[in-house]
Amino acid sequence: xxxxxxxxxxxxxxxxxxxxxxxxxxxxxxxxxxxxxxxxxxxxxxxxxxxxxxxxxxxxxx
Numbered sequence: 413x414x415x416x417x418x419x420x421x422x423x424x425x426x427x428x429x430x431x432x433x434x435x436x437x438x439x440x441x442x443x444x445x446x447x448x449x450x451x452x453x454x455x456x457x458x459x460x461x462x463x464x465x466x467x468x469x470x471x472x473x474x
Contacts, residue, residue: 414441415438418435422434
């Protein structure tokens with residue numbers, strides 16, 4: 413959503429500091445889409461397969 417708003421602002425002629433800010437929003441969204449979204453499925457499977465074995469240990473075990 414933020415990237416969409418930023419793209420609209422850039423298309424409407426944002427300048428100066430606003431232009432830099434909006435370009436940063438677009439760059440962050442591109443990074444997220446390229447680097448974070450592709451791993452979400454595997455990350456979810458890893459988290460769902462974790463057990464609570466460490467939580468069952470007595471506190472003095474640490």
